[in-house]
Amino acid sequence: MTTQIHIGREFNEDGGVPRLGAEVPLWYGETIGFWDGEALITWTSNIQSWISHGIHEYSSRLQSIEIYTPRRDADDDPVGLKHEIVLYDDQAFVEPVRVVQWLDRIRDINEGEPIPTDECIPSSFPINGEPIPVSPGQTIEFVVPDIYGRPWARIWEQYHEDGMSRPPEEDIFDFGP
Known part of the structure; x- marks a missing residue:
């Protein structure tokens, strides 16, 4: 999945959930973000509810805060990212859910073959x-x-x-x- 992050934008907080455009939920929601030094911090809202591909159920009130920070080795060379996400949904969760993962750098941006994207075609x-x-x-x-x-x-x-x-x-x- 690709996320379109609107740096420097602000959500319209009138209505059911914060959003950028019309009060129509989108499959991947809408995401705003800002840089705090080397950390990218994002907020996603206005997500289409109740669609699942093997994950938990969630409602149209689902929102997330994500923090991406670089991981470096002893020589200060980039080796990956730390990705932290906190999921908020007062209709589906008893309390917010926090997930932290460490992503390893596997190649430079212009190396290797493109990563294929699969479509959801039911069988x-x-x-x-x-x-x-x-x-x-x-x-x-x-x-x-x-x-x-x-x-x-x-x-x-x-x-x-x-x-x-x-x-x-x-x-x-x-x-x-």
């Missing part, structure tokens, strides 16, 4: 509530899910919770017998 589809692999050229009946509305939760409820009902909400302030 399996939710048929009757189960992920079914489908071969190229095969014809299937397929109901296109509402990708903006947590489709895996709806599919699970439709196909795997037949006859089940949600428990009544508890009154957390009921201290009676």
Whole structure:
């Protein structure tokens, strides 16, 4: 994934979440940033919710703060980056999530072959509530899910919770017998 960082811009904080443009969520959100010495600090907001490729669920309130700092060896030569990200989402997380990773430099910017980018082309589809692999050229009946509305939760409820009902909400302030 490539992030477009708008250095020196400020978010419009009127509305549901901070954003640069229209109040329309974007797949990768919108990112502003600034330099603090050698550290690049970014803030991402206005992210399209509930899309997942093997990660946790998140809502349209997800925001992140990222800090990129150079890592150097004893001779002050660059050897990589330290990348710290703090994820905030008051609807999906009990508390912010912090992830730190150390990225190693593997070559100069103009060395080697370009890194290929893969597209998300599905090879399996939710048929009757189960992920079914489908071969190229095969014809299937397929109901296109509402990708903006947590489709895996709806599919699970439709196909795997037949006859089940949600428990009544508890009154957390009921201290009676």
